[in-house]
Structures are given as C-alpha cells and as structure tokens.
Amino acid sequence: MTFVVTKPGLLTLIQDQGRFGFQHQGLTTGGMLDEYAGNWANRLLGNSLSAPLIEIALGNVSMTATADTIIAVTGAAAPIWVNEHPISMWRIQVIRAGDAIRIGWARSGQRLYVAVRGGFQVTPAFGSTATVVREKVGGLSGTAILANDQLPFTPVTLDQGLDFAAPQAAIPNYDQSVQMRVVLGNQIMAFSEQAKTVFFQSTYHLTADSDRMGFRLSGPAVHYGGDTILSEGIAFGAIQVPPDGQPIIMLKDRQTIGGYPKIGGLLPIDAFRLSQMKAGASVSFAPIALEQAQALMQDFYRFFDSPNDSPLS
Amino acid sequence: MTPRFKPLLTFAGCAMQCDFELAGVNSFIIRLGSAPSATLVHKIGAIAQLIQQQFSLHIQDVVPSYTTLLVVYDVRTTTFSSLQERLAKAIEASAILTDKVAAASANKTVRLPVCYDPSLGFDLQPLADRLGLSIEAIIRLHSEVVYQVYAIGFSPGFGYLGTLDPQLRVPRLPTPRTAVPAGSVAIAEAYSAVYPQQTPGGWWIVGRCPVSLFEPTREPINLLRVGDNVVFEPIELDAFHAYQEAH
Numbered sequence: 336m337t338f339v340v341t342k343p344g345l346l347t348l349i350q351d352q353g354r355f356g357f358q359h360q361g362l363t364t365g366g367m368l369d370e371y372a373g374n375w376a377n378r379l380l381g382n383s384l385s386a387p388l389i390e391i392a393l394g395n396v397s398m399t400a401t402a403d404t405i406i407a408v409t410g411a412a413a414p415i416w417v418n419e420h421p422i423s424m425w426r427i428q429v430i431r432a433g434d435a436i437r438i439g440w441a442r443s444g445q446r447l448y449v450a451v452r453g454g455f456q457v458t459p460a461f462g463s464t465a466t467v468v469r470e471k472v473g474g475l476s477g478t479a480i481l482a483n484d485q486l487p488f489t490p491v492t493l494d495q496g497l498d499f500a501a502p503q504a505a506i507p508n509y510d511q512s513v514q515m516r517v518v519l520g521n522q523i524m525a526f527s528e529q530a531k532t533v534f535f536q537s538t539y540h541l542t543a544d545s546d547r548m549g550f551r552l553s554g555p556a557v558h559y560g561g562d563t564i565l566s567e568g569i570a571f572g573a574i575q576v577p578p579d580g581q582p583i584i585m586l587k588d589r590q591t592i593g594g595y596p597k598i599g600g601l602l603p604i605d606a607f608r609l610s611q612m613k614a615g616a617s618v619s620f621a622p623i624a625l626e627q628a629q630a631l632m633q634d635f636y637r638f639f640d641s642p643n644d645s646p647l648s
Numbered sequence: 649m650t651p652r653f654k655p656l657l658t659f660a661g662c663a664m665q666c667d668f669e670l671a672g673v674n675s676f677i678i679r680l681g682s683a684p685s686a687t688l689v690h691k692i693g694a695i696a697q698l699i700q701q702q703f704s705l706h707i708q709d710v711v712p713s714y715t716t717l718l719v720v721y722d723v724r725t726t727t728f729s730s731l732q733e734r735l736a737k738a739i740e741a742s743a744i745l746t747d748k749v750a751a752a753s754a755n756k757t758v759r760l761p762v763c764y765d766p767s768l769g770f771d772l773q774p775l776a777d778r779l780g781l782s783i784e785a786i787i788r789l790h791s792e793v794v795y796q797v798y799a800i801g802f803s804p805g806f807g808y809l810g811t812l813d814p815q816l817r818v819p820r821l822p823t824p825r826t827a828v829p830a831g832s833v834a835i836a837e838a839y840s841a842v843y844p845q846q847t848p849g850g851w852w853i854v855g856r857c858p859v860s861l862f863e864p865t866r867e868p869i870n871l872l873r874v875g876d877n878v879v880f881e882p883i884e885l886d887a888f889h890a891y892q893e894a895h
Binding site: 355356357358359360361362364460461469470471472518519520521522565566567568569570571572573590591592593597599600601602603625628629632633636637640 | 708802805
C-alpha cells in the first residue's frame with residue numbers, strides 16, 4: 336500500500352518534527368523546514384503532528400497510489416492534478432487505488448508538503464524519520480526520494496465527497512515580504528552599536544547559496560568587533576555573522592556546533608516563513624522581547640495541538 | 649580568547665563559573681569556564697549527562713562544547729526563567745555527583761589503533777617537509793599524547809581531540825578535500841580527529857583507524873563522549889588489514 340514515485344523532483348524528503356536528543360553525538364535535528372505548512376497538512380487529515388510527511392522542493396513530482404487513502408498538500412503554491420483533474424491545495428483530497436497525482440512547478444513559495452492519512456509508514460532512525468542527506472540518516476534509506484521508490488501508508492477508503500479545507504486567511508502569500516523577528520542573543524553585546532544599526536536597519540537579500548543547512552544573506556556587512564569564539568552549540572534560527580559580515584541563518588540541517596558570533600535567534604515562526612522565500616527575496620529584521628517571542632511560539636503550538644473540525648479527527 | 653559577555657545570571661554559589669546566556673526563543677548557553685582545559689571538558693561532559701537525565705521532560709537537546717553547553721528546551725512546557733534557576737540549582741546541588749562522573753570520565757580511556765603507513769596517512773610526508781620533522785617523530789608526537797574529547801560535531805561522531813603537541817600544529821589545508829576516507833586520522837591547529845564517515849575535510853591526514861567510531865546499529869552508537877580520554881596506538885599495515893577483515 337504505497338505511492339509509487341514516478342517523478343521524484345529535485346529534492347523530495349521524508350520529514351517530521353525532527354530528531355531530538357542526538358545533537359551531542361553530532362547528529363543534526365533535520366525536520367520539516369516550514370512547520371506551519373507541514374503542520375497544516377497533518378492537521379487537515381486529523382493526523383498527529385509527528386506523522387511523517389514528504390517535503391518537496393519546488394514541485395515537479397508525480398506518483399501513483401496503489402491503494403485508497405486521503406491526502407492533503409500545503410506549502411508552496413503549485414498546480415496539482417489527480418488523473419489530470421486539477422485539485423486544490425490546503426484541502427483534503429480522497430485518493431483511489433490507481434490514481435496518478437501530479438504536482439507541477441511551484442509558482443510561489445519553495446517547499447510543498449504532502450501528508451497522507453495516518454502518516455507515511457517509515458521506520459524511525461534515532462527516534463525520527465527526518466531525512467538528513469548529508470548524514471545519510473532517516474527517510475527510506477538515508478537519501479532523498481528517488482524514482483520508483485515506494486512510500487508506504489495504511490490504506491483507508493473514504494467517501495469521495497468528504498471535504499475539509501484550511502480557511503483562506505490561514506494560507507500565506509509567500510511573495511509578500513515579512514519583517515523577521517529576532518530574539519537577541521547574549522553575543523549581541525560584542526557587536527558595536529553601529530553594527531547593530533546596520534543589521535536592523537538594512538534590507539538583505541537571500542542568496543542562491545541557501546539550503547536546508549542555512550540561508551545566506553547578502554547586504555550591508557555587519558562587523559563583529561569581539562574576540563574569536565570557541566565553537567559552541569547552534570540553535571535553530573541562529574543568525575551567524577562570519578568574517579565577511581554577511582549573515583547566515585541556520586536552519587533544520589545546520590551543523591550542531593560552530594564558532595561564528597551570533598546576533599541572536601530568528602523567531603522560529605519567521606524562520607518557517609523564510610524557508611518559503613526564493614533567492615533574491617528581500618528581508619529585514621526587528622528585535623523582539625523573549626517573553627513576547629515565547630508567547631507567540633506557545634500560541635503557534637497551542638493552535639496545532641488543539642482539536643479541529645476535520646471530519647477525520 | 650573567549651569573549652566575556654555580561655551574563656544574564658551568575659550563580660555565586662557555584663564553585664565554578666556558571667553563566668546563563670540567551671541564545672534564542674527556546675535555547676540558552678551555559679558557560680562553565682573561559683578557557684578549554686582537560687578538567688573542564690570532563691566536567692562539561694558530566695553536567696551534560698546530568699541535565700539530560702534530570703530534565704528530559706522539558707529539554708530537547710544538550711550540546712556540550714569546549715567551555716559551554718547549549719540547552720534547547722520545549723517552549724510548550726517551560727520558560728527560560730523557570731528553567732535557568734532550576735538548572736543552576738541542580739548543577740550546584742550535584743557538584744559532588746558531577747565531580748564523580750567527571751572523575752570517571754577522566755579515567756575512561758578509549759584506545760584507538762592507528763596505522764600510520766604513508767599509504768593511508770597520505771599527508772605525513774608533506775607535513776614532515778613543512779614542519780621539518782621526520783615521519784617517525786610526527787608519529788611519536790601524535791601517539792604519545794593522551795587526548796580529551798573537547799567537542800563532538802561537524803559530522804555524526806566527529807570528536808575534536810585536544811590538545812595536539814605544539815610541534816605538530818598546522819593550519820587547515822588551504823583547499824579542503826572533497827572526500828576524506830572514513831577512519832582517517834587527521835590534525836589541524838591544536839586538535840586531532842578521526843573522520844567517522846567519508847566526508848569532505850580540510851585537516852591533514854596522518855593515518856587511518858580501523859575501528860568504526862559511529863555505528864547507527866551499535867550501542868553505544870558513538871565511541872566518543874565529550875570528556876573522554878583518547879589514546880592512539882600505532883599498528884602496522886598488516887595488523888590494520890587483519891583488523892578490517894576480522895570486523
């Protein structure tokens with residue numbers, strides 16, 4: 336009972352919330368880059384938020400179901416067809432054995448999430464199914480999904496007319512620029528007033544040299560005047576400043592330790608949004624107080640942990 | 649030099665430095681010293697274990713490194729202010745326990761066989777030329793030191809082993825290799841390491857270790873822990889091949 340992948344796309348990965356408790360062994364967390372879109376896909380299906388799903392970079396993926404099930408596709412906006420009939424994203428879709436699902440190229444946003452009722456049945460490695468290609472850990476066999484791979488699920492036969500969708504207001508417009516909020520880290524004190532002003536008052540652009548490890552920015556250089564730093568643990572969303580002054584935002588596949596000074600940590604909600612932005616997109620930053628940032632994250636998780644109106648939950 | 653930032657919270661009661669520094673919305677750094685040392689890493693390794701065991705409900709990850717611990721917690725169940733106080737108290741209250749664990753780790757030595765044959769340690773000759781030392785002297789200086797694991801990172805199971813004899817210190821290669829064979833024993837700056845997997849690498853390769861450091865299906869998955877001692881034991885090429893065949 337699987338989806339047989341006929342076209343794997345550029346980088347299609349089994350993901351979940353990530354791998355925790357192994358960073359001291361040098362294993363990064365991995366996990367879905369955009370938890371907002373990914374969590375919505377699982378929420379629509381009444382799945383647990385930890386249900387494995389697939390993350391597709393930029394679209395262009397096709398697969399065929401060998402059994403009945405129900406899916407939800409969220410994230411980057413792309414045209415999707417089931418047996419050549421267009422279907423909507425951010426909405427549940429009943430699938431029958433033999434159905435061919437075709438996802439076109441993303442028109443807005445960078446990553447799509449495909450969740451299946453009950454989650455993909457993948458054996459966790461170190462407590463998680465998240466694929467980290469660099470470490471050859473997670474997923475089906477530590478690699479990205481390839482043509483002819485079979486993505487297993489537990490079949491469920493549902494009424495074709497079953498419907499449930501995210502409200503329009505919940506669907507992000509990934510082309511809109513957003514101000515990114517930053518919890519200032521303690522090392523901010525080693526940056527001069529001028530360096531801080533440069534960082535918070537400038538507009539930066541995402542460079543093409545960005546991947547699941549980190550997004551590199553280009554713009555006015557932020558000069559760090561402090562002493563060299565000994566390598567230390569790097570948190571998700573950490574904003575590192577290497578000697579060239581061009582900030583790097585560390586994302587899900589970041590290395591576990593590193594020695595660049597850090598301005599602080601991007602609010603994870605904004606880091607999720609950032610990972611939907613394309614090379615050349617502009618970003619600017621504003622500081623946020625810790626208490627306010629924690630409240631926003633608590634609201635985020637409270638929403639996704641709360642029961643919903645899905646006919647499947 | 650480690651920069652000294654004004655800590656958010658310092659516990660005067662702690663016998664050692666114990667500063668909490670904000671890192672992000674659900675993470676902070678505990679700074680336990682200003683300069684790396686063998687004594688400090690044994691202690692950091694012990695405190696990391698203690699926190700993982702006692703706070704597993706709220707804490708997602710503890711990442712020990714040279715002088716610090718990064719603590720990542722679940723923002724759904726706790727806050728920075730509640731956690732820092734409890735952690736500082738736990739660290740203080742278990743000083744004796746962590747001293748014991750640190751002492752045990754100071755007594756734990758991982759012995760790793762290394763074949764220093766130039767066919768495997770392919771940077772030995774360039775190193776000898778650069779440092780003005782014989783290959784034999786390099787091997788002796790490299791294998792006579794008891795190292796400590798100062799940090800684990802870069803790739804799964806990759807341990808930063810310090811500190812190297814000052815005579816062997818060289819900067820990283822100007823251009824990193826795109827692939828270094830698994831098991832390669834390498835040096836750069838003040839540290840030595842064994843590459844657990846075939847990965848890109850910018851360190852000078854002096855030999856190869858036939859023991860697998862990181863095995864996802866073995867317990868422990870990782871032979872090294874922060875704070876452990878490591879000793880390299882030179883073996884001949886035929887012993888290296890024999891070991892490989894036997895495993």
